[in-house]
Amino acid sequence: MAETALLEIRDLHAWYGASHVLHGISLHVQPGEVVALVGRNGAGKTTTLRSMMGLMPKATGRVRFAGRELLQLRAHQRFHLGLAYVPEERRIVPGLSVRENLRLGLVAAGSDIDERVAIDEIAETFPRLKERLDQEGVTLSGGEQQMLAIARALIAKPKMLLLDEPSEGIMPVLVEEMGVLFRRLRDEGKTLLLVEQNVEWALRLADRAVIIDQGEVVHQSSAAALLADKDIQERYCAV
Amino acid sequence: MDLSLIIMQLLSGIALGAVLVITALGLTIVFGMLGVVNFAHGALFMIGAYAGLYLASLTGSFWWGLLLAPILIGGFGMLIEFVLIRRLYGRSIDDPLLLTFGLSYILVEGVRIVFGSDGIPFPTPPQLIGVLDLGIGFFPRYRLFVIALVAVVLLVLWLTLEKTRIGLIVRAGARDPTIMQVLGVDIGRVWVAIFGLGVGLAALGGVLAGPMRSVNPEMGSLVLAEAFVVTVIGGLGSIVGAVVAGLMVGISISLVALFAPEMATIVMFALMAVVLLIRPQGLFGVRGRTA
Amino acid sequence: MSGELLRAEGIGKHFGGFVALEGITVSFAAGQLTSIIGPNGAGKSTFFNILSGALTPTSGKLHFRGRELNGLPQHRFVHQGISRSYQITNIFPDLSVHENVRVAAQALTVSYDIWRNRARLTELNARADVALDAVGLLGRRAELAKFLSHGQQRALEIAIALVSEPELLLLDEPTAGMGPEETKDMVALLERLAEKRTVLLVEHKMKMVLGLSKRVVVLHHGRLLADGAPDEIRSNPEVRRVYLGQSEGYG
Amino acid sequence: MPKFGPTSKISRRTALAGLSASAALLAMPRLGRAADETIRIGFPTPLTGPFAAEARDQVKCAELAVKLANDKGGIGGRKVELLVRDDKLNAGEAATRTLELIEKDKVHAVVGALSSAVQLAVNEVTRARGVIYVSISQSDTINEAKDFSKFTFHEALNPHMTTAAVARQTLKKGMKVAHLVADYAYGHEMLRGFKRAQAAIGADNVGEILHPFGAADYSTFMPRLMSMRPDVLCISNFGRDQANAIKQAVDFGVKQQMKIVVPVILHNQRLAVGPDVFEGVVGGANYYWGLETQSKSAAAFNSAFKAANGGAIPTDYGAYGYSGVGSLLQAMQTAGGTDTDKVIDALEKLQYDLTKGPQHYRKCDHQSVQPVLVLESKKKSAMANDNDLFAILANDTGSDDMLRSCSELGHAT
């Protein structure tokens, strides 16, 4: 099974300075799969994503993505393998319009892409952004900013999308909307790794679930099974 | 004191400001993007003048010198970033400043060794020798050319920043280098390029100043202090600020020269003190980052 | 011990066009442990920063012991009797553990004294040691703060806030990033603290909050959603929907 | 790796030896001098900085003077040694170096300095310690009673002498004269000289602009200078300031309207800025190698210098180094040694002709009375070779009339 995985992580360790935060994470994601990565605050979910993107000062182990070893690559090179990341803080760049923020998703993707076409396309998928293309990105509401961050990550058509708590601090209506979007992405064959605190919502979206606690994987199962197993949820995800 | 004299005075202030703008611009762009205050900026300005002179004598034309010196010295700047400054990212914000301070000693002394400590004549290009009759007075052609060239450089720079992909990367990279990495941009290469651009602008300022001033190893030290004042007034990292403050300083020096000439140097420092008392972050600076 | 200590009246905070807080009116009685909860982005940290003086509200007023706090610079808040800890560990890494606390202790008395030898200010040193003892760090007083473990640094953080003997102690997620053992120790510490002084706590960990607090205030989208005893909050349908409901069965 | 015990002993012994060796090295200058008879002359000069070329010329010429004396068997049989120190064109540095020369090297006299500030600093140190100092800087603040002492001699020209000579050559009754002046003591000295000469001739003053010392840009003064419509523009500044000011005046077309004159025209600045900018500029000088056609001593000095320096020609500032050290050595010869009072006495009585004609030190302020040259910068096409920079307009024989009077300088007469 692991040979066909799009992403395979083995024994991943990571450190912030002297503080050892990941203690050997191993997990894998198949192509076209939606995997929810859940666990308490501070369990190491975000750190796992950051290690994959090359944003940790020190990380060891093996992370294979699309047949390449990621940890030896520099951060920006990982993007070119088809890995897109939507950080928890969204990081909409201030001073730039929505359109320019979207263009940022394309600046490194290669000159053969027609920016206009790509932006038109993505604006169809995100009608809320379409009306606001020339507004400054940071003046959008929290949910709209999240949509923009996702659109920016999607615009270069990545193989896999890493999402860090997309529902955090967002109005329920928009969370619903986002759920619809993720289902559609799954139907289109996109691979998603979703870090969430909103466990139930995430589990309803996902095929499979991985629970992390104190920097280690403590449980893996199908999302449906975990959704049914309140005990395990209670033990590892209680906030 | 008649009006035409005041207009002539304004014009000479603008010409003076134009050189200040181009020099301060390099300093401010590098700071805005990399968070590095380049203390060797004045020394690189001076080296730019020498390089322009050398290349002009090599090719027989001032214009080649004007074109090639900023490129060559800009490339040298990229080398400096790559070999020295890069090691200091992540350390105290003071360290690049201190390093480039030491570097300026090396550069100035290096020029003394190669070209001697005397000045070298830098002739005005033959096409621009002499004065133009503006009706109200005569003004050197070369200084008019400097004003025009700086305007063109500013326009090109503005268009590049606002309208091109590279400009977008630069603007976004200054605000959030991490997200640019996530979006596949090799931010290290952008930093090298920006440092090169900043140094190239210093060199351009040097070549432009060459035919107006005497070219000597110490010509950069005064320029450095002036460029600091301009960037502080304009707001560190602000391009618009550098332009406005550069012209403001040039014109105030010029007008003070009319009424109290011996105060002409002091006026810019006084202007800076006043601006800082009112707006500690400078006219166009963003509060929080530095002030 | 009872009576109103701190009152916020119509507090609002805008960042440019973004509304972080709107019309928060709430009052805190002396001698209670109150928790402020809410999903991420609800405005808890902004509210906290306003209460501790780090941010100035765009609208509204703060009263502390009947005195209006608006317009006071942040450093004066400590002198009024309000002290805080930070969500992200915020200590003096290159000073010793004892020095971390001692420097906080002297703020109210001898801050600009350039002449006396601080090693001989025995009362201050003793007070610092008492605060360190309270958080269980007395044994490590001579070490540099940066060499403490994460949990110990969090405890040091609280000792720093505690040593000024504040009437109101503001604690911002004191258990952030802690494992279960460390969390347990911290909860015990919080319980001890709450016996003697007024504590305002921002927390994520619901069980802990509901167990510790006398009262819970819920923020959501920058507004006050609910305010009441833990049991009321637990059963409040609005709260369940936006917050607890996220993972059913934790009510 | 050798064994622990013995190594440590050896290494300690080696270390001690090394330590004492280095201590000896450091202490050597002090110990090595006890009983030698050498005459030591300190020579602070700005080997680094913008006047390094002038300084190097000064050193070469001073060394030449020493060498010639030693070749003749020294002074009263004693060899002469020149101790050159870099003053970095910094008065503080110069004072420190001079203190070292006096306290550590025990020099018998000091000659040197280029800038006004440095000469005054050196003078302050030497006069407090009773050491003879022959200054070769052109400012005349040092001649005034406040800074003067019996140990102080001024070999260089002063602004009063050069401006008077230049004015005589360029100004006529009724001419309109404007001034661009560096706003510091030396600039003011030059302005004072020009204005006095101009008043004597009967030329009219149409305006004075003071510019900040060390400014790089003079363009802002040009519109106003042009609007004064003078016949002659006197630029009273020095070195780089002068080069920049003339260059920018030329850019503004000033030369089409008026003649530019300067108190001192410098060989090396003319080289640094080029013939086109300087074309037609008139200024004073203490020396120009082309004087050899008019003066035997100039010819002799030139050939001695050329012989010692591979055919190079001496410059204006170089000549100061030669005459400064040369006159001192002659006085020591007369005094029969280094006794300070005797040497002062000999210097006061000395008549010497080393580079350009007869010179002597005036009694009241120890200013060297000497010939003054007025030079005009040649146009490029008129230059016979690279060294052919100036035409000599005048060579005024030295006389007391050229100087400010002793009472004016505050000396008891």
Next chain:
Amino acid sequence: MTSPSGGEAVAKSTSSGLGRLLDQRVLLSIAVLAVLPWLLPSQALAVNVLIYGVVVMGYNLLFGYTGLLSFGQAAFFGAGAYFTGIAIGRYGVPWFAAVPIAVLLSTGLAAAIGIVSTRTRGIYFSMVTLALAQLVYYVALQASSFTGGENGLRGFTVDRVSLFGLSVNFLDPVNKYYVLMAFAALAMWFQSRILNSPFGAVIEAIRENEQRARACGYDVERSKLIVFMLSGAISSLGGCMLALHLSIVPLDILHYQTSGMIVMMVLLGGARSFFGPFVGAAAFLILEDVISVWTPHWQLFVGAIFVLFVLFLPKGIWGTLLDTLGVGKARP
């Protein structure tokens, strides 16, 4: 090498013994300075080490202990020298009164510059202090009737110092050294008291974590202003010493290159250590002395050495030595 553990034990015992010894940092520093003239090639150089050591020590309070990189310390060094010279030469004030007057006036100047500059942070602070110090330079240049302008201040030679009936020939280099060393000792004692005081803890807290210091109840801006003035006061004492030593005040003392030299010295010696400034001053001055005898291009080497220190030895000579010896917190 027989037993590495044995070696370590030895090292440890020496370091703790050393630690106790180094606690007496003022006395120890004075002891070292007392023999300095006999170690250096000239007394003039030794006096300069004293003077610059005091100036840099004052600067270290600002840069090393508070973390504020000023590029304008020359203003206070110069002010101390000018005020001393003017008081003695122009107003006939005796030297022992001129020095405290000069320090007081310089502290006032530091207050004026500090009010503007401590409102700014980070790199801005460096540039603003540089520019304001240049302003002082130009003012001194223009006010030539007071300062002597470009020619420098002269006419206040102190040839004898007499106090309490004792009179010594101040022109004698050895006498001069020990009189000035008394000043340096005074400065060291003062600085040591500041560092040991509650306020000494405040400035370290501000360096470590400005935000937290504010939250602890400190008026950070006011504390920075106070330390700026204290630092200016100590550095100005170095200026007073220079004026007495050289009997001139060169205008260059106010130039930003002097400030740059002070920064170089503190980095060479080691910021945040008590004796580091003296080590740095000595290292810089000896280096300059040695290399400038050897080549006129000494600045090339000075610049290169400085760059290497920034890259590889950011704690400076003394700081690195202390770290190697394992001497802890007191950092003599």
